[in-house]
Amino acid sequence: MKTIKVELGERAYSIHIGDGLLLRGDLIGPHIGGTQVMVVTNEVVAPLYLDTLVSTLTDFDCHSLVLPDGESFKNIEVLNSIFDALLERRFTRDSTLVALGGGVVGDITGFAAACYQRGVAHLQVPTTLLAQVDSSVGGKTAVNHRLGKNMIGAFHQPSCVLADTATLKSLPSREFRAGLAEVIKYGLIRDPEFFQWLETNIGATLDLEPEALSLIIERSCRNKAEVVAEDERESGARALLNFGHTFGHAIETGLGYGTWLHGEAVAAGMCLATSLSARLGWISEEDVRRVEKLLLRAGLPTRPPDALDDARMLELMAVDKKVLGGRTRLVLLEALGRAVVSDDLDPKTLRNTIAHARGAG
Amino acid sequence: MKTIKVELGERAYSIHIGDGLLLRGDLIGPHIGGTQVMVVTNEVVAPLYLDTLVSTLTDFDCHSLVLPDGESFKNIEVLNSIFDALLERRFTRDSTLVALGGGVVGDITGFAAACYQRGVAHLQVPTTLLAQVDSSVGGKTAVNHRLGKNMIGAFHQPSCVLADTATLKSLPSREFRAGLAEVIKYGLIRDPEFFQWLETNIGATLDLEPEALSLIIERSCRNKAEVVAEDERESGARALLNFGHTFGHAIETGLGYGTWLHGEAVAAGMCLATSLSARLGWISEEDVRRVEKLLLRAGLPTRPPDALDDARMLELMAVDKKVLGGRTRLVLLEALGRAVVSDDLDPKTLRNTIAHARGAG
Numbered sequence: 097m098k099t100i101k102v103e104l105g106e107r108a109y110s111i112h113i114g115d116g117l118l119l120r121g122d123l124i125g126p127h128i129g130g131t132q133v134m135v136v137t138n139e140v141v142a143p144l145y146l147d148t149l150v151s152t153l154t155d156f157d158c159h160s161l162v163l164p165d166g167e168s169f170k171n172i173e174v175l176n177s178i179f180d181a182l183l184e185r186r187f188t189r190d191s192t193l194v195a196l197g198g199g200v201v202g203d204i205t206g207f208a209a210a211c212y213q214r215g216v217a218h219l220q221v222p223t224t225l226l227a228q229v230d231s232s233v234g235g236k237t238a239v240n241h242r243l244g245k246n247m248i249g250a251f252h253q254p255s256c257v258l259a260d261t262a263t264l265k266s267l268p269s270r271e272f273r274a275g276l277a278e279v280i281k282y283g284l285i286r287d288p289e290f291f292q293w294l295e296t297n298i299g300a301t302l303d304l305e306p307e308a309l310s311l312i313i314e315r316s317c318r319n320k321a322e323v324v325a326e327d328e329r330e331s332g333a334r335a336l337l338n339f340g341h342t343f344g345h346a347i348e349t350g351l352g353y354g355t356w357l358h359g360e361a362v363a364a365g366m367c368l369a370t371s372l373s374a375r376l377g378w379i380s381e382e383d384v385r386r387v388e389k390l391l392l393r394a395g396l397p398t399r400p401p402d403a404l405d406d407a408r409m410l411e412l413m414a415v416d417k418k419v420l421g422g423r424t425r426l427v428l429l430e431a432l433g434r435a436v437v438s439d440d441l442d443p444k445t446l447r448n449t450i451a452h453a454r455g456a457g
Numbered sequence: 458m459k460t461i462k463v464e465l466g467e468r469a470y471s472i473h474i475g476d477g478l479l480l481r482g483d484l485i486g487p488h489i490g491g492t493q494v495m496v497v498t499n500e501v502v503a504p505l506y507l508d509t510l511v512s513t514l515t516d517f518d519c520h521s522l523v524l525p526d527g528e529s530f531k532n533i534e535v536l537n538s539i540f541d542a543l544l545e546r547r548f549t550r551d552s553t554l555v556a557l558g559g560g561v562v563g564d565i566t567g568f569a570a571a572c573y574q575r576g577v578a579h580l581q582v583p584t585t586l587l588a589q590v591d592s593s594v595g596g597k598t599a600v601n602h603r604l605g606k607n608m609i610g611a612f613h614q615p616s617c618v619l620a621d622t623a624t625l626k627s628l629p630s631r632e633f634r635a636g637l638a639e640v641i642k643y644g645l646i647r648d649p650e651f652f653q654w655l656e657t658n659i660g661a662t663l664d665l666e667p668e669a670l671s672l673i674i675e676r677s678c679r680n681k682a683e684v685v686a687e688d689e690r691e692s693g694a695r696a697l698l699n700f701g702h703t704f705g706h707a708i709e710t711g712l713g714y715g716t717w718l719h720g721e722a723v724a725a726g727m728c729l730a731t732s733l734s735a736r737l738g739w740i741s742e743e744d745v746r747r748v749e750k751l752l753l754r755a756g757l758p759t760r761p762p763d764a765l766d767d768a769r770m771l772e773l774m775a776v777d778k779k780v781l782g783g784r785t786r787l788v789l790l791e792a793l794g795r796a797v798v799s800d801d802l803d804p805k806t807l808r809n810t811i812a813h814a815r816g817a818g
Contacts, residue, residue, distance in 0.1 A: 176533055183604035211572075214599065214610045215690075238575065243544035249575045250611065329576075 098314045102233065103325040107253045111233060111317045113310060117260040118145060118221070121152045127219055127255040128156055130190030134182060135160040136205040137196040141223055144266055149196055149221065159185055163201065167353050170200045170240050172248065178208040192217045192255075198224035199231035199358075203246070206237030210252035220254045223263040225275025226359055229282075229316035232257050234324040234334075245345065245353075251329055259317070261309050273395045274359025276301070277340075279312050280390060281366060282319040285339045288433025290315050295386070298393050336435045339427040340366030343400075346412035350404040356397070363396035372441075372449040373429040383432050399453045406450050413446075459675045463594065464686040468614045472594060472678045474671060478621040479506060479582070482513045488580055488616040489517055491551030495543060496521040497566040498557040502584055505627055510557055510582065520546055524562065528714050531561045531601050533609065539569040550574045553616075559585035560592035560719075564607070567598030571613035581615045584624040586636025587720055590643075590677035593618050595685040595695075606706070606714075612690055620678070622670050634756045635720025637662070638701075640673050641751060642727060643680040646700045649794025651676050656747070659754050697796045700788040701727030704761075707773035711765040717758070724757035733810040734790040744793050760814045767811050774807075 097114030112123055133156045137146055142162045150158055161181045163174055182191070195205035195218060202220050209218035220232035238249025264272065283291030293311075294301070300308040320337070327334040343365030347356060356364075370387045373379045388398045400409060426446075428438045458475030473484055494517045498507055503523045511519055522542045524535055543552070556566035556579060563581050570579035581593035599610025625633065644652030654672075655662070661669040681698070688695040704726030708717060717725075731748045734740045749759045761770060787807075789799045 172533065172537055179602055179609055180604070183602055183608060211609050211611060213608060214597065214612055236575065241540055241544055243541070247544060247574060248540055248572050250572060251575055 098310065100314065100317050100321055102253070102321040104253060104328060107235075107328075109254060109256055111257040111259065111321065113228075113259045113261065113313050113317065115260070115262050115306065117258045118148045118263070119152055120258070121155065123256070123258060124152065124194075124219065125155065127217065128153075128192045129217055130188060130192070131157045132185075132187050132191035133158045133194060134178075134185075134187065134191065135194045135196055136163065136178060136201060136208070137161075138163045138165040138198075138201050140165045141197040141201070145196060145223060145263060149194070153194075163204070165200075167200055167240070170204050170238075172239055172241075175204055175208055175239050178205070179212060182208075182212055187212070187216075189213045189216060192219065194219045194221060195232075195254075196221045196223065198222065198227045202227050202232050203236075203238050203249070206235070206252055206254065207239055207249050210237055210250035215252065217255045218252070220257045222257070222259055224267055225264055225272050225313075226278060228259040228261075228264075228313050229275060230278045230320065232259070233317055233320045235328070245349075253328075257317075259313055261306065261313065264304065264309060269395075271357065271359075272304075273302075274357040274363075276312075276394045277359035277363040277366070277391070277396055279316050280394065281337075281339055281362065282316050284366065284370075284387065284429065284432060285336050285427070285435035286323070286433065287315070287319055288431070290319070291390075291433055295390055298390060302394070335437050336427055339429075339435050340364075340369050342413055342426055343368045343409075346409050347400060347404060349412050350408055351401055356401065360397050363391050363394075364398060364400055367391065367398045368400070368449060368453055369426065369428055371453060372426070372446065375445055375449055375452075376428070378428065378430050379432065383429075386432065400450065406447070406454070409450060410443075410447060459671065461675065461678050461682055463614070463682040465614060465689060468596075468689075470615060470617050472618040472620065472682065474589075474620045474622065474674050474678065476621070476623050476667065478619045479509045479624070480513055481619070482516065484617070484619060485513065485555075485580065486516065488578065489514075489553045490578055491549060491553065492518045493546075493548050493552035494519045494555060495539075495546075495548065495552065496555045496557055497524065497539060497562060497569070498522075499524045499526040499559075499562050501526045502558040502562070506557060506584060506624060510555070514555075524565070526561075528561055528601070531565050531599075533600055533602075536565055536569055536600050539566070540573060543569075543573055548573070548577075550577060552577055554579040555582060556580070556593075556615075557582045557584065559583065559588045563588050563593050564597075564599050564610070567596070567613055567615065568600055568610050571598055571611035576613065578616045579613070581618045583618070583620055585628055586625055586633050586674075587639060589620040589622075589625075589674050590636060591639045591681065593620070594678055594681045596689070606710075614689075618678075620674055622667065622674065625665065625670060630756075632718065632720075633665075634663075635718040635724075637673075637755045638720035638724040638727070638752070638757055640677050641755065642698075642700055642723065643677050645727065645731075645748065645790065645793060646697050646788070646796035647684070647794065648676065648680055649792070651680075652751075652794055656751055659751060663755070696798050697788055700790075700796050701725075701730050703774055703787055704729045704770075707770050708761060708765060710773050711769055712762055717762065721758050724752050724755075725759060725761055728752065728759045729761070729810060729814055730787065730789055732814060733787070733807065736806055736810055737789070739789065739791050740793065744790075747793065761811065767808070767815070770811060771804075771808060 193209040222228045222232035235253035238246035241247040344361035347361040554570040556563045583589045583593035596614035599607035602608040705722035708722040
C-alpha cells in the first residue's frame, strides 16, 4: 500500500492506494467520529462491492443507500433523497458518509456531507480510474443544474480517500481508458518525467499490470495533492487541472452527456489545446505528435467529433468561458510538462486550430 | 453609524449599524467583487425597500428576485429558484448576492451564495430586529427539510452586514418584541451589565427611541461577534447562543411553525431554563423573577403555551436532543449574565420544572 498526504492544515488527509483496501477496517475506522455510517453507492457498484465494504464496517451502525446510476441523476432531487435517508434514520452531526463508486457518487455524496446539518465527515472510496486519480481527491463536490454542470456545490474535503486497485478489474475497458486521459493530463501539465514513463509503459498499464496501476494512481494523486495544497479553492494554480476541459465540456454538452465519456472529451480537448500551443509557437509540432500518439495508443480520441460543427463548438466554449468570468481563458502548454493559463487569446487562432484539427487525424 | 468587526481572520467582516444605511452605496460597493449583483428579498419587504436598495446599486449590473414570504418557503425548491435565476442570467463566480429581509431571506440567500458555483460572496441587509441582532451575523445559513428545521445548510460568512435601523419603523410590533427576546438573551448568557441596562431602558426601547435602538443592536452584535470569533463552527462556546432554544424549538414544532413567533417561543424557553437553573440551586428565585419581569415588560410569554401538554413537550425536546447528539444537553445559567452547557441533567428535574411553570405565571 502507498499513502499520499494532502497537505491542507487542519483539513489535511491521506490517500491510501493498494489492492484489497475495501477490507481494511483499520484504515477506515479511525476516520469515523460517531457511530452512524451511511454508505452511498449506485445500482451498478452495489452488487459488486457494497457487501464487502459493509462487512468491513460491522463495528459501526452502518446503513446504505443505493442511487440510480449515471450523470443524469447527479441532481438536486437525488441529493434530497440522501437527506431523506439521513433524517429518517436520525443521523446526527457526528455521523459519517462514505462514497463508494465513481465520480458521480463521489460528487453528490461529498456535497450531501457538506450540507447535512451544515457539514458532516465523509470518506471517498473511488471504484473507477477517473475517480481514483481525479474526482475523489481535492474536495470539489457538486450536483448538476439543468442549466449547467457542477453549478451547485461546495469545497468539502474528505477525511480519507481509499483507492482499492482491485476494483479496477471490474471496470469496463472504455471507462478505464477514459480515466487514462486524466492520468496523461498530469504528465502534460506538470510532470514531464511521468509523461515519458507513460510513453514507455502505456502497454503494461492497459494490461492492468498491478505495479503500473499502482504507479499511475500514486503519481496522479501526488500531482493533484500538490496542486490542491497550493490552491484549495481554485483561485490560481488549480485552474491548470482544467487543461483540455473547456474544449472537453463543449464536446460533452454539444453531443449530449454520455455520448462521449468525460475522459474521451478531455482527450480530444487536450489535443486541441496542444495544437493551439504549437500554433502560438510555444511548443513544437513534434511535441504535438507525441501527445497524439500517446492518446491514440491509450485508445482515446484525438480530434473533435464529426457530429459537432466548428461554429457550435466555439459557441459552447464561449458559454463555458462566460460562466467562468467573461474572458477568453484557456490552459495551454509552454512545454510538454508545463501548463499556463492564457487570458488573452486571439479568437481567430482558436477558430483555425479547431478547423485544422478536422483536416488532421 | 457604528461599526463592529467580526474577527474571523481572512473571513473577517464588518457590521454597520445606523439610520438610512440602505442609501449608503459607499458602504456596499467595496464588497462587490465583479459587476453582477442579485438582490434577493420577499414579497413583503420588496414594496418597502427594494427600489431604494436597487437605486443605491446603479453602478452595478443589479438584478432582483422576490421570494414568497414565510418560514414554509425556506426549502430546497425555493433555493433552487434562486439558482435558476442566477443561471438564467449567467451569473459568474465573481458575482454577489444581497439578502434584503428577515431571517428566512437571510438564511436561504446565504445558503444559495454558499453553494452557487461552490461559493460566491454575499451581503446581509437585515430588515427585522431578529435578523439585525442574530441571524444575519455569524454565517449560519440553511433551509428546512420536511423532517427538521435548518437541517440542510452551510457555514458561509457574509462580506458585510448592513443593519439599517430605519427599517424597524415598518416592522409590526409583535415581530419587534419577538426580536427583543434574542436581545435579552445576550444579557442573560454573557453580558450582565447589558441585562441591567435593559431593565432600566426597556420602555425607551419599546418606544423605538433611536439611541436605544442603536445601542441594543450594537451591543447584541458585539456579543454575537465575540462568540462567533471564538467558535465559528459551533464546536464549543457558540452553543451558549442556544439558551432557551431547545425548549423554544419544542414549542414551535409542537404548535406548528408560525403559531408562536421564534422569539416568543425562545422567551418562554429562557424562562424555563432560568427556572431550571434556580431549581438546581445555581441562581436565586429573585433572579428568576427579574428575568420574568423583563420579558413580561417586553410583551413576551413567560410560560409554555396551554395548547402543548408536558408529555408532548418533553418528547419533542428529546427529538431535538437526539438530533444534536443523543445526550440531555441544555444551556443553563450559573448567574444572570453567565451561561453554561449542562450535559448530565436529571430528567425528573426537567419534568418538574415544566410542570411547575404551568402553575406559576
